[in-house]
Amino acid sequence: MLQIQNSTEPDPLLATLEKQEIIEQLLSNIFHKEKNESAIVSAIQILLTLLETRRPTFEGHIEICPPGMSHSACSVNKSVLEAIRGRLGSFHELLLEPPKKSVMKTTWGVLDPPVGNTRLNVIRLISSLLQTNTSSINGDLMELNSIGVILNMFFKYTWNNFLHTQVEICIALILASPFENTENATITDQDSTGDNLLLKHLFQKCQLIERILEAWEMNEKKQAEGGRRHGYMGHLTRIANCIVHSTDKGPNSALVQQLIKDLPDEVRERWETFCTSSLGETNKRNTVDLVTTCHIHSSSDDEIDFKETGFSQDSSLQQKNTPTFIALWLCK
DSSP states (O other): OOBOOSOSSOOHHHHHHTSHHHHHHHHHHHHSSSOOHHHHHHHHHHHHHHTOOEEEOGGGBEEEOOTTOOOTTOOOOHHHHHHHHTTHHHHHHHHHSOSOOOOEEOSSOEESSOOHHHHHHHHHHHHHHHHHTOHHHHHHHHHHTHHHHHHHHHHHSTTOHHHHHHHHHHHHHHHHSOOBOTTOOBOOOTTOOOOOHHHHHHHHTSOHHHHHHHHHHHHHHHHHTTOOOOTTHHHHHHHHHHHHHHHHSSTTHHHHHHHHHTSOHHHHHHHHHHHHTHHHHHHHHHOOOOOOSOOOOOOTTTOOOOTTOOOOOOHHHHTTOSHHHHHHHHTO
16 A cells, blocks of 8 residues: 655645646657657656546555545546546547558567557556546547457457456446546436436447457357467456456446447347357356365364454555455456
């Protein structure tokens, strides 16, 4: 857990760095010149640090704030978001045309171009922006179709686990984040089917269900012909399970149910069959049953009741309380 000084005075350096004009100047420096991967990645690292949403807790500790949580002290500086929003188009362009890199030959084929550190960090930035659940930024991401682009990259780069992890996080955050109404007040009613436009975009424009079914069938066909299992299949399994989980519970359960219901009949039937057959069988194979033939019985004199024992949350556990961890944990 990070520590902060016990001071009521704001940090003047942080306050200066968070000013919109400072961030705009930083981004202007990296976009108005020839694309330099080192400069771009370093700038994104600064933005990722500024986008960490924290709220004060006890004794000078700070805690990561989960997505959609209503807390007056839990927010990202709006000037940071506005400065980044003004450059979302430039970041999106980096996904389409990153700094030029040499063709990479691997043991299974040729990458032309490879994913590269720039695009990977842009996707990390998008993930952090999704954690803020800001309606204006979500709208810009939809207009640019950034989610569709990174989803295409997920399937194109079959063996890039770093990429697959970041895309999985983005999808999990969209599925787990409550939507906002016109007054930007977070709505958490699980029975509501309000306009979570980014979630609708994921299902309708990006055709997430269709892409999962297509990729799964291609992988099964390839393996049946003696080929290798696609490298993203583990992530694809978790994404599919995340959708199933979001259908049953979560802040968007009613909307996810409606979106699946609105699928073309043929696609919906394939999805339902997939969930009960292929996905169910995969989940069973991935489940490890711990079986023991040795039953240990403790005597009444040696029994200890741990139910009332209080365990304090140490820093290693508290560090897991991040929006990313929560979103992925909910989708297990």
